[in-house]
Amino acid sequence: MRSNLATASLQSKVLPTLSVIVAGTGNVGAEFLRLFQRQQQRLANQLHLDLAGVFNSRQALLAPALDCNDWQGALASGENYQQAELLAYLASLPSPKVLVDITPSQTFARQYPAFIAAGCHLISANKQGVTLPGEEYQAILAALKPQQLNWLSNTTVGAGIPVQRVLQELLQSGDQIRRISGVFSGTLSWLLCSYDGSKPFSEFVLEAQALGYTEPDPRDDLSGKDVQRKLLVLARELKLPLELTDIELMPLLPAGAERGSWQDFWAKRADLDAWLLAKYQQAVAEGKVLRYAACLSLQPECVKASVQLVAVASHDPLAALAPCDNMFVIESDWYQQNPLVLKGPGAGRAVTAGGLHADLAVLAQNVILSSQR
Structure with missing residues (x-):
């Protein structure tokens, strides 16, 4: 009887959800998304990992529960977007959520404060944010603290080497x-x-x-x-x-x-x-x-x-x-x-994508632990 009750309790437990939005669809971005389903399966008993957006400098696919195996075709027919639309969508997503920056763009990195204001954690392969002029870099760090958000950037140096x-x-x-x-x-x-x-x-x-x-x-x-x-x-x-x-x-x-x-x-x-x-x-x-x-x-x-x-x-x-x-x-x-x-x-798309998933795994564990408190 106790075993049946425990099983029913486990099945009825609502798992936390972490929404993931990916910026950048080049070689590393494509490899990161190829590995995404494996990460979803690995965490399935503890966390729902939701692919909630994929975009590049031209087109955007912004919707919850995207199919990580069919994002390329969907993105190819996606629409152009404005910055205001992206920020509104990010703000509308429930927390926790994370923006994964796999672009090489300094202009994009300078938008980090806006993404943080929308409630996003950050994972960066893009070195441009971490190497902005000191005043801008410190402003990003300061913006993270009040919202208790994380910025993980372990692939900006050495790719997958930790x-x-x-x-x-x-x-x-x-x-x-x-x-x-x-x-x-x-x-x-x-x-x-x-x-x-x-x-x-x-x-x-x-x-x-x-x-x-x-x-x-x-x-x-x-x-x-x-x-x-x-x-x-x-x-x-x-x-x-x-x-x-x-x-x-x-x-x-x-x-x-x-x-x-x-x-x-x-x-x-x-x-x-x-x-x-x-x-x-x-x-x-x-x-x-x-x-x-x-x-x-x-x-x-x-x-x-x-x-x-x-x-x-x-x-x-x-x-x-x-x-x-x-x-x-x-x-x-x-x-x-x-x-x-x-x-x-x-360097290399496989080791860099793997390093990004290592950062994502760290963030996922933080979300899991927070949900258990």
Whole structure:
């Protein structure tokens, strides 16, 4: 009799619902949605995970209980939308709800305060929000607090590598971070692990472009600005009041090469080839290898941050890097003599989508726990 009553009670229990709205339908967005049903099934006994919206810069599909297996066809026939319509729809959804930003847009990231005002938690793969000028970034954090909303952004650096989560756990446990260094770009990792002086560096760049490892204009990778932005994300994870301009940047490009068209640059590629060859030969003569590395050093009286080409000795953790991998070397009070090293694929739709689902799982558990109180 008791067993039957317990079963009836369990069946009658109303599970909490978390509405998920996805912004961005490129490769990572499509993979995130492909995995969505698996997440729904995994949480089915504890939480109803509802796909309540999918949109990109052109069209929107805004309705509860969307079919995550048929969103593409429905979105293709979807309508154009205005910002006011999107915000009104988000505000109309019952809480809890989360907006998953899988866009690369700074303009979109600047709308976070409006999404928060509509009651949305945030999950970001988009680095632009976390690296806005400090005043705007702090305003987003301040807007979250009164509504007890979360902003999870663990895929903004390292894709699926949980570097930010590890930093959070170390800090929460009482450790003090002293230095973070590493290689934060899969593209530049591949280029410098592959380059052996056997042919001009620019030919390796072309090969990486053909393999789909670079941005359409490879100078976007070679500029180092993406690595600079990722280092700022980690600095802000440590509550450091840094701006992008506080991070010293040495591009993997000759001075002035970022100006003009790709064709203009290509006509002058000999400058890049000669510069890299000289750096490579010097490194080989010293028994070292080249890496494009970021470094954040927390010294007693100051913080130093830099992104640059470096030559590292064979015993350095960065020397063991595999092509396309990212590596994060964390030195702290607990990890002084033997640093904590995280490494693995730092890009790719599968690992990034998986990292987003890891953030979603954390938020889902928070919702489940809140419903049980």
